[in-house]
Amino acid sequence: xxxxxxxxxxxxxxxxxxxxxxxxxxxxxxxxxxxxxxxxxxxxxxxxxxxxxxxxxxxxxxxxxxxxxxxxxxxxxxxxx
Numbered sequence: 517x518x519x520x521x522x523x524x525x526x527x528x529x530x531x532x533x534x535x536x537x538x539x540x541x542x543x544x545x546x547x548x549x550x551x552x553x554x555x556x557x558x559x560x561x562x563x564x565x566x567x568x569x570x571x572x573x574x575x576x577x578x579x580x581x582x583x584x585x586x587x588x589x590x591x592x593x594x595x596x597x
Contacts, residue, residue: 526580528589536583542576547596549577559590 524543525534538546549565550556556564562581565571584590 526584528584528587531587535587535589536580538576538580542574542580543596545574545577546580546594550594550596555593557591557593558584561594 523539524537526536526538527534545565546561549561549571553561553564558581562578562585565574565577565581584592584594
């Protein structure tokens with residue numbers, strides 16, 4: 517994943533700097549999955565998108581979720597729209 521682009525920046529409460537960046541397409545994919553599973557935490561969303569029976573692996577989306585998990589927000593429900 518290229519690290520020098522950030523069409524969309526992801527921030528978490530309590531941090532001034534972004535935890536991840538992605539393209540608009542990655543954001544749209546994550547929003548779509550989140551809308552289908554509104555009560556899912558970040559860790560649960562990662563499990564959903566890495567299930568090969570449901571989705572083709574999307575490494576950029578997994579990297580965004582991993583960044584949130586690394587920042588300590590794996591058990592929180594995102595507020596993505």
